[in-house]
Amino acid sequence: MGVLRERWRRLVPPDGPRRTALNALVAGALLLGGFAALAQSCSARFAMPFEMERYMRAGARQGALDLARDLAAQHPPGAAVAPLFGRLHRLGFECGGTLGGHDTECRFRGRREDGRIATVEVVVAHDGLVLAGIAARMSLQPP
Numbered sequence: 001m002g003v004l005r006e007r008w009r010r011l012v013p014p015d016g017p018r019r020t021a022l023n024a025l026v027a028g029a030l031l032l033g034g035f036a037a038l039a040q041s042c043s044a045r046f047a048m049p050f051e052m053e054r055y056m057r058a059g060a061r062q063g064a065l066d067l068a069r070d071l072a073a074q075h076p077p078g079a080a081v082a083p084l085f086g087r088l089h090r091l092g093f094e095c096g097g098t099l100g101g102h103d104t105e106c107r108f109r110g111r112r113e114d115g116r117i118a119t120v121e122v123v124v125a126h127d128g129l130v131l132a133g134i135a136a137r138m139s140l141q142p143p
Contacts, residue, residue: 051091052110056118060138067120068136077133081126084134088122095124115143 055063075084085095088106095106108120119139125132 052108052120055120055138056110056112060118060140063118064120064136064138067122067138068134071122071134071136075131075134077131079131081124081129081131084124084131088124093120093122111143112140117141117143 055067057063058066071084071087074087085104085106088095091108092110093106093108095104097104104124104126106122106124108118108122110118110120112118117140119141121137123135125134
């Protein structure tokens with residue numbers, strides 16, 4: 001019995017389990033901090049490019065034409081309107097209600113690299129289920 005007690009005293013610090021818990025807490029915090037730093041440093045390399053950036057860089061006129069052309073190629077007239085609204089939401093647009101028979105206006109605002117604010121509006125003509133047409137316009141305001 002004396003041998004076990006002696007070995008136990010060598011394993012456990014003199015101030016007991018309180019010190020062991022503190023060491024475990026510090027080690028856990030350091031480990032968590034290391035994982036957070038690693039995740040932060042690796043996330044920038046794998047970030048997806050912002051899809052609206054290329055339209056905003058092209059300028060007000062060409063950017064709106066390119067956006068309308070790309071949307072019309074992916075969602076031609078006569079197609080279901082729901083996938084188009086999903087695509088616009090993924091691009092960052094905010095759309096109003098989608099009542100049938102009324103055009104729906106979707107709006108996006110973002111800051112360009114030069115500091116100007118781009119406002120992009122996409123007007124979706126539809127009857128509630130079927131897409132009739134897409135029109136886009138873009139305007140640039142000073143910062």
